[in-house]
Amino acid sequence: MSAPESPRTASPATAGAVAELRSVTKWYGPVIGVNDLDLTIGPGITGLLGPNGAGKTTLIKLLAGLLHPSLGKVTVSGRSAASSAAKEHIGYCPDVDAFYEEMSGRRFVRTMARLHGMSKSEAKERAEIALAEVGMTDRADRRLRGYSKGMRQRIKLAQALVHDPAMLIVDEPLNGVDPVGRRELMELFRGFRDRGKAVLVSSHILHEMDALAERVIFMGRGRILASGTLAEIREMLDEHPLHVRLRSSQARELAAQLIRWEDVKGIELRDEEEFSLEVRRPDAFFQRLGDFVVAESIDVSALETTDASAEAVFDYIMSSAARA
Amino acid sequence: MPAELAGYREWSGKTRSPWRASWSIVRTGVLMILRRWVFWLLIGLGLLNFLLNFALIYLKATLTIQNEAVGQFLDAYKVTGTGEAYADFMEGQATITALLLAFAGANLVGSDYRQGGMIYYLSRRIERRHYIVGKLMSVGAVVTMIATLPTIALFIEYGVLSSSLDYFFENGRILVGILGYGLVLAVVQSLLLFAIASWVHRAVPLVMCWLGVFVLLRLLADTARAISDDRRWLLLGIWENMDRVGSWCFGAGNPDKTPSVGLCLTVLVGLCIICLIVIVRRVRAIEVVT
């Protein structure tokens, strides 16, 4: 895999960067947490993926100002992430399941708003807006200790949203949330993005990252292994040709034509109407295929990639990293 | 799908007695405590008393050879080698044990309530009694490490620094006394600590309760005795009761002193029974969600 440019940009425009890491290294005694990271996070939803111990939580805590880098610099909205000025711009939803248990959800969110310097009336208003966004308005008067895991997750998100930050950092937000709730939370993140904000989501649920994240950052052994859109990263994986499944009434004829193409590495005929291909340079291939089927009036009833999902890309990157 | 197809198969090994689980609980508990540097700090502070006594025994052995009068002088004050000296040493160690147990209580018992450890333990093939015994033995092991083992070390030191092995043969009662005093400390303190920690799980209130039991009850006992001029009020002082019974194991202490050893023992047994009842009632594998 070719190394992405440095500094890596997880946003289309560095100029609109919300957070930046410059040559950041973090040591925990003799153990390295993250190693020489260069990263820019801009508006939009960015997924943070990697196995346990990859350095995701360290990266998140550095951005939230909870850890200080051993080397390098972390800035949020142009200010050091550890400064109180930067924390105005960050909404952090930690993965830890701890609350002021004796409080109700509503009071907890209002308390967090007050701790961000809001007046009583402003805190009340913003807390209601945040609770409405996470769908907890009707259930926020119960004590936190009686909440289900999904409800607690929503309240944590509400406290992160309450001061309307420029960047939302969420650590494993979909854990313990039912499928309906997950869809609602994903809609919430998209709504936040639509307002021009940045969202950094760390998650192990890879297939939901497909639907949610516009850009992903793959981490391993404290380093960024790849970052960009899934399609961009997939294209960089030269040693793993893209698997494409194609269904057509003229499968044999089409396969015979395609095998001569330079970008097609191999073809496997499954039955009379279906075959699969291994493709290099997917963008060029799909452009040429589109032109070809139109020109030749070939009937294609199904065309899908089988290993371009976040999960498949994750597996390829991890296996490449293991060999490196 | 049948369980066999899913890869499950019947357990073919033999399960051992659940009492073995109690031993595992002890081992886990003690290792958990040993991993904390705070414990070693407290042990280090607790060893100051041990080192002082260790040095005294060594000095006495050395000086006696040079000048017998010095040895006689030290013997007159019963500084080393006698039942009284070991009882005094154990009383001093027991005070440090109280500090250690304030720490151990929150970690060994309180954390099981706060972090769901009890549900984890009781979901195994053991019953409440195995869990309770395991936890009590863990606390008892901490007491033994601080009070009983150093005293045995001093006893051995004194014997091997003498000119023959006669000291060991002539002072078997002292060894019984050390073990007896250690047993009293371990049993009473472990039951009392477990009972308190089952009500107050967190370190701060636990420490406050624990100190209150040992400091204020003594003060109350002294005051009540002064009012009524009745020494039986001293029975309120749990620490003094343990010391009285422990000293009796050494054959030391005045048997005619009021309150009698029998009364002290009765109070301690009664206290232990109450603690046991509290513990049994408080150990439940139920997670209450309010």
Add this chain to the structure above:
Amino acid sequence: MSSEKTASERPSALQPSALFSACVHLLRLTLSRQFWSRQTVVGLALSLLCVMITFAWTLHRDPSSKRLIEMMLVPAFLAFLMPVFAICYGASAVGGDREDRTLIYLLITSIPRPLIYLTKFIAAWLLATGWSVGVLWVLCTVAGQPGNEAFDVFLLPTVFGCTAYVSLFLLVGAAFRHGTIISLAYWFFLEVLFGNMPGIVKRISVAFHTRCMVYESGSALELGPAGRVAREMFLPVSGETARTVILISSAILLAAGMLIFSRREYRDLS
């Protein structure tokens, strides 16, 4: 979010008024969480026990202020209850949040860390001093006329003692994971053991200085070590010196705590 001002539109750091409001709210939050806790219940029980002891004592002893102070207030209140209250609220002000892992919610707010620490100090000081002075007043009231005299003697040393203990135990709670136990070990070994040793070693203890203040303010009652041996063992300093030492050491401990808290990474929070 349809709000009046978004974070990006607001100034980057909190305005002084907003910062003050946030700190006041944190103070109220800390006071309420610390007060409505199990340690307050236990503290109340211990105080009741002390009141009972004092009441029992007054039934028998000569009702003299000197005896009340020497036999009840110094051992039960000054040497036990006051440090216990300070440990209870001081060590747990940051340590309790850390144990509950709720400290993370304070660390992600816009309040600068030194101010969080200072606010916690004020809350812990108010609680520890309030409890101590309150219990002292009850004890002295129960003791009757001698108690009234003793209250005047103890009031200032109690406030000074609480200030020193709280600043120390708050620092320990912020710096160490097992702050309560370390505070307890400090109290037992340095305050109790070293405090009763001969020589000047005892001058590192808070208890020594508070006792010196008590002895000076109670000089009319002939308080303090009697006889040559007791005086040479105790080696008292003047009340003025004791007050100065307590104030300077409290200020240093508070500043050190603010520095440590603002730089420390609390990795055990998640």
